[in-house]
Amino acid sequence: xxxxxxxxxxxxxxxxxxxxxxxxxxxxxxxxxxxxxxxxxxxxxxxxxxxxxxxxxxxxxxxxxxxxxxxx
Amino acid sequence: xxxxxxxxxxxxxxxxxxxxxxxxxxxxxxxxxxxxxxxxxxxxxxxxxxxxxxxxxxxxxxxxxxxxxxxxxxxxxxxxxxxxxxxxxxxxxxxxxxxxxxxxxxxxxxxxxxxxxxxxxxxxxxxxxxxxxxxxxxxxxxxxxxxxxxxxxxxxxxxxxxxxxxxxxxxxxxxxxxxxxxxxxxxxxxxxxxxxxxxxxxxxxxxxxxxxxxxxxxxxxxxxxxxxxxxxxxxxxxxxxxxxxxxxxxxxxxxxxxxxxxxxxxxxxxxxxxxxxxxxxxxxxxxxxxxxxxxxxxxxxxxxxxxxxxxxxxxxxxxxx
Numbered sequence: 001x002x003x004x005x006x007x008x009x010x011x012x013x014x015x016x017x018x019x020x021x022x023x024x025x026x027x028x029x030x031x032x033x034x035x036x037x038x039x040x041x042x043x044x045x046x047x048x049x050x051x052x053x054x055x056x057x058x059x060x061x062x063x064x065x066x067x068x069x070x071x072x
Numbered sequence: 073x074x075x076x077x078x079x080x081x082x083x084x085x086x087x088x089x090x091x092x093x094x095x096x097x098x099x100x101x102x103x104x105x106x107x108x109x110x111x112x113x114x115x116x117x118x119x120x121x122x123x124x125x126x127x128x129x130x131x132x133x134x135x136x137x138x139x140x141x142x143x144x145x146x147x148x149x150x151x152x153x154x155x156x157x158x159x160x161x162x163x164x165x166x167x168x169x170x171x172x173x174x175x176x177x178x179x180x181x182x183x184x185x186x187x188x189x190x191x192x193x194x195x196x197x198x199x200x201x202x203x204x205x206x207x208x209x210x211x212x213x214x215x216x217x218x219x220x221x222x223x224x225x226x227x228x229x230x231x232x233x234x235x236x237x238x239x240x241x242x243x244x245x246x247x248x249x250x251x252x253x254x255x256x257x258x259x260x261x262x263x264x265x266x267x268x269x270x271x272x273x274x275x276x277x278x279x280x281x282x283x284x285x286x287x288x289x290x291x292x293x294x295x296x297x298x299x300x301x302x303x304x305x306x307x308x309x310x311x312x313x314x315x316x317x318x319x320x321x322x323x324x325x326x327x328x329x330x331x332x333x334x335x336x337x338x339x340x341x342x343x344x345x346x347x348x349x350x351x352x353x354x355x356x357x358x359x360x361x362x363x364x365x366x367x368x369x370x371x372x373x374x375x376x377x378x379x380x381x382x383x384x385x386x387x388x389x390x391x392x393x
Contacts, residue, residue: 020293024237024378025187027292032187034292035317057188060233060393 001052005070013037013047017072023061029054073369074117074127077101083130084211089139091163091224091347092211093196093371094128099209100216107211108141108224110165110196111204114372116350121360121372123199129371131347135391136160136226141212144221146175156189157227161234161389163347164193166221167206168374176221177381178256178313186379190234192389193223194349195375206374232393236378239340239368239386240295241332241354242323244288251287251320259309272308276300284357285323286384287314297323299353299383311353311374312381333358337365337386348388349373 001009011017013033021027033047055062075083077098083090084105092099092109099109115122115129133139142155149172156162166173173195180186198204208222209215228234249266263272276283286297287310298320301309314320326332333354348370354360355372368386376387 023235024294025190027294028379029187031291032181054188058233060235 001048001055001066002070005066006048008069008072009048009051010044012069013044019069019072021061021065021068023058023065026054026061026065074115074122074124074129076127080128080130083132089133089136090211091131091133092128092209095125096205096207096216097125098128099207102209102211104214105211106139106141107209108163108165108222109209109211110167110194110222110371111207112197112371112373113199114197114352114355116355116360116365116369116372118364118366118369120362120364121355123361129369131370133224133226133346135228135232135346137229138227140225141210142223142225143210143215143217144172144223145219146172149176149221150179150183152191152223153183153185153189156191156225159228159230159233160190161226161228162189162191162193163224163226164191164221164377165208166193166195167208167218168195168197169206170219170221172219172221173375173381174258176377177258177375180380181315190236190389191377191379192236192347192387193377194371194373194387195381197352197374200352228391232391234389235392236387236389237340237342238294238376238378238382238388239336240297240384241326241329241336242286242288242297242384243295244290244321245324248321251322252318253314253316253320256313256315258313259307260314261307271306273303273306276303276308281322282325284329284353285325287320288323289315289318289320296380296382297384311383329357330359330363333360334365337368342367342388342390345388345390348386349376350386351376351384353384354386
């Protein structure tokens with residue numbers, strides 16, 4: 001993942017940026033990751049890895065959402 | 073599509089792969105074959121919402137490379153994430169009131185990797201006027217169950233992806249009080265409202281809350297509903313569990329349920345859903361009997377699954393790519 005996009009994703013997980021996808025599973029994953037990171041900031045890397053796995057599996061989602069996140 | 077029994081039998085005998093919803097009196101007459109099914113006499117057909125014991129709702133699954141059918145109980149339901157195809161779709165049907173449905177409802181949100189595997193499903197039911205027994209069918213063995221979940225795994229061709237989505241008419245008002253629950257549970261006595269401990273039933277009574285409006289939780293802009301089933305002896309029961317550490321609010325009141333539902337259907341813009349299911353409460357409160365909501369047709373259900381159990385929602389899947 002592009003470092004700038006990754007930084008924005010980290011902000012989304014910390015609740016500092018708001019991003020809503022049109023993809024239901026991606027929104028559920030963001031919610032789950034945000035909850036984990038808020039409870040334990042040390043879980044950030046695990047959550048990022050999970051997100052990367054999700055996006056690698058669903059390139060259709062990755063293409064649209066990563067581009068949108070980059071523009072936040 | 074809604075079809076007669078003899079047509080469903082013909083499709084099964086031709087070796088077609090089918091997802092079927094119908095009254096139990098019809099499902100039990102079907103021959104063995106590549107199908108799974110669940111009971112309900114309520115449907116959204118091409119001609120609109122309909123209650124019938126004489127027709128079966130059938131989705132033909134002609135977009136899968138392979139299929140596999142499995143039956144699970146409450147102790148192994150989450151083998152689902154291990155046994156699904158890497159690129160696929162899992163269609164899950166569970167009987168209303170069963171332990172396996174309760175287990176899935178409570179634990180699915182915490183299951184690792186579930187979001188990696190598109191899972192759509194529904195809770196089978198019965199005629200609300202006469203009650204009855206909700207069942208699911210594994211058509212490959214011709215066996216029906218009241219206490220098991222049946223799953224059909226579909227393997228999709230490379231480059232094709234199952235995208236699950238939902239239509240929900242409800243939203244919250246962020247200025248309303250936040251409700252928290254202590255445990256993941258289908259029935260509660262107490263909760264906190266803006267941090268203050270209260271009896272939930274008493275809170276609903278005092279505030280005059282219309283419980284046709286569900287509790288909603290904001291999952292990053294996707295709203296998940298929890299519908300109130302009953303309030304008895306100081307306890308509030310739900311059709312899907314509430315979860316601890318989730319912010320809930322009662323949904324903003326929708327005065328014209330049917331009109332709002334139609335508006336959201338129009339906005340959703342799905343082109344070719346391959347499967348969909350719609351909540352019995354939408355059918356009732358949205359007065360969908362006789363109303364068409366193209367392109368969404370399918371069973372009317374006692375709970376919907378889009379990865380996790382939802383209420384008062386229309387869930388659908390499109391195959392894209």
